[in-house]
Amino acid sequence: MTLSVVRRAILPVVSRSVSGSRPSCAAKSRSLTRYRLRTSHTAKSSLGEGPTPDLRPNETPEESERRRQAESARVEERTQYVESREEFDAFLTEAGDKLVFVSIESQEECDLGDYPDPADVQRTVSDDKMAPCRQIKSTLARVARECADAVFLTIELSEDNPDLEELAKELGVTRFPTFQYYKDGELVWEHIGAGQATKQSIGEGLLFYGDQAAGGTHASEYITQIASKGDLEDFLEMCAAPQDTPIGVENEVPCEKQLAVLDVSLMKDSPACLHIYPAVLALAKNTAGACRWARLCGDVSPDAKKLMDELKVDRVPAFIFFNEDKEVGRYIGADRLQLMNTVIDIQKAEGIRLKDRKPRKRLGTAEAKRIAKEARARNKAAQWTI
Known part of the structure; x- marks a missing residue:
């Protein structure tokens, strides 16, 4: 397709990957957890000999135990247990370019991370030191269900298998649990601990590395993946169709007025890029039809690195704004x-005005007084109801 034809093409959604493939559910944030519930835990909770953690409202201990067992079964279906260094290497090789999530665990240790939540600390002192690891289990179950194209491995250390202790040392793991993400056999992210921040890291990592957003949607439905100069040229020639935003407003901006925003990031060892990506997706959704969004990860290929150098980006994340193929602004940072x-300032400078949310229809004064009076009477009567 020539560029002139691309210019006339209307995108049904803001974007898809220019290269045509959607990123795999690769390296989710360094968080995921997989804690293997032992029979001893099950018996203890069921028989009432100890506290039963994670009870939901109106849930009995027996129902809680059955729920956790069901979650465990779902995870078991998606998880491979590693018993030797050779098996670990084999699983990494077999995975190819898929994301490999590795949970390195200990039966005796449940580290809360570097900045633990006080409530977690108190719980581990007065309740059960392994409780935070079990709490992460429901998050892991959801991740395992939603990300079928990833490989989940568990390395569970024990005195019976010294080979796994050596493997943990080779992987640089000294605290448990540690969660590692591998892509193409290379470590791209790591999270230590099972504290409160772990759940947030799971979501951020899923989004940044695996394209997995909430509700089963994918970030690539709104953010185009750029891997070369040709991809960028095609992206800049595109035109977004009118879009209904999550706040109920239709954005309809002429092609020549639409902003194109390029997020320049790095995939490896770049926490700032990872942490701001949820905001990028939110902006892409809310400005759909007025702005087009794309992401260039400068360390995924030589072509990507070359384009990053040509754009003169030496710090990430960097956001480059284009209008009519010309750069009109930059923001460098993760705020x-x-x-x-x-985004708002550049839209104003370029003469782009988005529609406001439609105001709610208000009641007349007399009608409002009548309804408010009836509500007060009802609430007053309810106070005396036994």
């Missing part, structure tokens, strides 16, 4: 509010 304000 979510500042990124949003930069």
Whole structure:
């Protein structure tokens, strides 16, 4: 397709990967957890000999135990247990370019990470030191269900298998649990601990590395993946169709007025890029039809690195704004509010005005007084109801 034809093409959604393939559910954030519930835990909770953690409202200990067992079974279906260094290497090789999530665990240790939540600390002192690891299990079960194209491995250390202790040392793991993400056999992210921050890291990592957003949607439905100069040229020639935003407003901006925003990031060892990506997706959704969004990860290939150098980006994350194929602004940093304000400022400077949310229809004064009076009377009567 020539560029002139691309210019006339209307995108049904803001974007798909220019290269045509959607990123795999690769390296989710360094968080995921997989804690293997032992028979001893099950018996203890069922018989009432100890506290039963994670009870939901109106849930009995027996129902809680059955639920956790069901979650465990779902994870078991998606998880391979590693018993030797050779098996670990074999699983990594067999995975190819899929994401490999590795949970390195200990039966005796449940580290909360470097900045633990006080409630977690208190719980491990007064309740059960392994409780935080079990709490992560439901998150892991959801991840395992939603990300079928990833490989989940568990390395569970025990005195019976010294080979796994050596493997943990080779992987640089000294605290448990540690969660590692591998892509193409290379470690791209790591998270240590099972504290409160772990759940957030799971979501951020799923999104950044695996394209997996909430509700089974994918970030690539809104953010185009750029891997070369040709991809960028095609992206800049595109035109987004009118879109209904999550706040109920239709964005309809002429092609020549639409902003194109390029997020320049790095996949490896770049926490700032990872942490701001949820805000990028939110902005892409809310400005759909007025802005087109794309992401260039400068360390995924030589072509990507070359394009990053040509764009003169030496710090990430960097956001480059284009209008009519010309750069009209930049923001370098990971402040979510500042990124949003930069988008708004550049839209105003380029003469782009988005529609406001439709105001709600208000009651007349007399009608409002009548309804409010009836509500007060009802609430007063309810106070005396036994």
